[in-house]
Amino acid sequence: MLRIRFHGRGGQGMKTASRILGSAAFRAGFCVQDSPVYGAERRGAPMAAFTRIDRVQIRERGAIVRPDLVVVADDTLLTDPAAQPLAGCDAESTVLVNSTRDEAALRQEVPAYTGRLLTADFTAVALATTHALASLSTALGVAAACLVGLSLADSLAGLDDELTESHMSMAQKEANRQLAQTVYAQASSWAPVREREDSRIAETAPLVEVTFDPPRLAGPSIYAVGNSPQRRTGNWRQFRPVLQVERCTRCWICFVRCPEAAISLDAQEYPVVDYDECKGCLLCVHECPTHAFTVEKEVR
């Protein structure tokens, strides 16, 4: 059995990537299982999805504890305590990271990880082909399909199964097929992920001991006030709005329309973007009457 875990942020399409891989493996005649982690995931919030592929019926359920392949849509997740994409990885694992940085730079962030680490800038490839960030699902789903040794034909068939269900325009669907071929060619240079010798042995996640505590301790009551900025949603951002002060007329429009309260006004009434919190919705960029904001791709 091969166990593949996808980590992304809500909206990056890792649920779909997991489905593309699952459908591709199913088209190739394997038994497949795929499931995303459902919870309070939102655009930008860390989420995960799991795919299992085997020649026989899969009876294992739940989260994947010891993955053979981990696909990470966004390198800021590598050190995110809420995401923990490398949890359960060992020397036999392969981790594929969508990043603008090279392997050495990423390894510095995760020194404890000893397995194979692959990296490529799939976002750039996706944007160049489809001009849509959401097509990262196609790129990483097909890259994973290639890495587990599925053929290009099966990968494209799996992609088509998912595209049929989507709300995309015909032109977008075609662009996604183009993207799949480009990514598959790129991923073919990597050696495929091998099945572990003991891969059929069922995974067991350690049980959590539940202790009884009085409601005041055990209940999720919040006694703090206004502490949400500590969550730092700034790392949700794919693109960053940057103010070009000379073009700003101090009209207040970006400040008033920012849904997040991530823009404040300084003493001279110029807007100040709080990059620790800004989720990168880019509403300010779109709404600014003098086009005083430019957009920069986040490179962290």
Added chain:
Amino acid sequence: MSDPTSPELRAIKNLKQIAREEFILPGTAICGGCGGLAALRLAAKVLGPKTVFVNAAGCFTLLATFPYTPFKGSWLYTTMASAAAGAQGVRDALDVLIARGKVAAADDVEVVVVAGDGSTYDMALSATSGAIFRGLDFWYFCYDNESYGNTGMQMSSATPYGARTLTTPVGEHARAGTEHGKKDLFEIWRAHRPAYLATVSPRFPIDLTNKFLKAKQLRGPKLFIAHAPCPTGWLYDPELTADYARLAVETGIFALKEAVDGVVTHTYVPRRHRPVEEYLRGQGRYRHLFEPVRNEEAIHKIQEQVDRYWANVHETTGAAR
């Protein structure tokens, strides 16, 4: 109820009169570009820090998730059907504590229900009806994203005709997606004769602010339906939230209005309405009306509903076009 003669409650005329202080801080797990949050943030600037938000389960569950809260005031979480009942409990408790001298009258807070359309239009209709009927002194803020957005965009009775949702997919027998029309909650609530009732849009911040300022001078049920464009569920890029909020008003699909003691006033009447198509086109939930074949009948039907609504407005108010 605040002192109606207070200068702070005077209607504002321009954007720069909007409060700079924030009462809903950033860092929530709400989606980027959320129209509902944009509206609530502006409303909270009028409500101020002395509030207790009574939050029905829904997208805004994610405002305060342990151990973080964006509020400077208090927050109480309820089931989808019972936020207004929760508000009654909080209001009564405050009244009793103030009467007994255990809470100073100066420390009194505004009780504000925050609920989505799934809660408001469907499950909580009865509890809210009861609270309005009893004349409860509270606020009700409904962020209407026209679906059960928190669970992945299933149809609610606020979903408009022609929108595709997870539970109203497009097919041979349902070419428009949702075949039902949106429930007219404004009229249902208005029939209760609440002290104040209004629709608001995050893209019309002065109108929104003035409606909250006006309501602040009144005692009794103060009810708001906020148009809440939803990039995640309506399938468009988050940066376009304000655009769709504007187009909903400019096409006449979302009417900005208020009702004081049941008397309706339209607070913004566009001189000429844009064709509804400008609002529909571009939203993924309406894509099937344009691709692969144009569904003339459905688009026409939506336009006709809007035209009929406004013809009726002009007829009853005698307002000139």
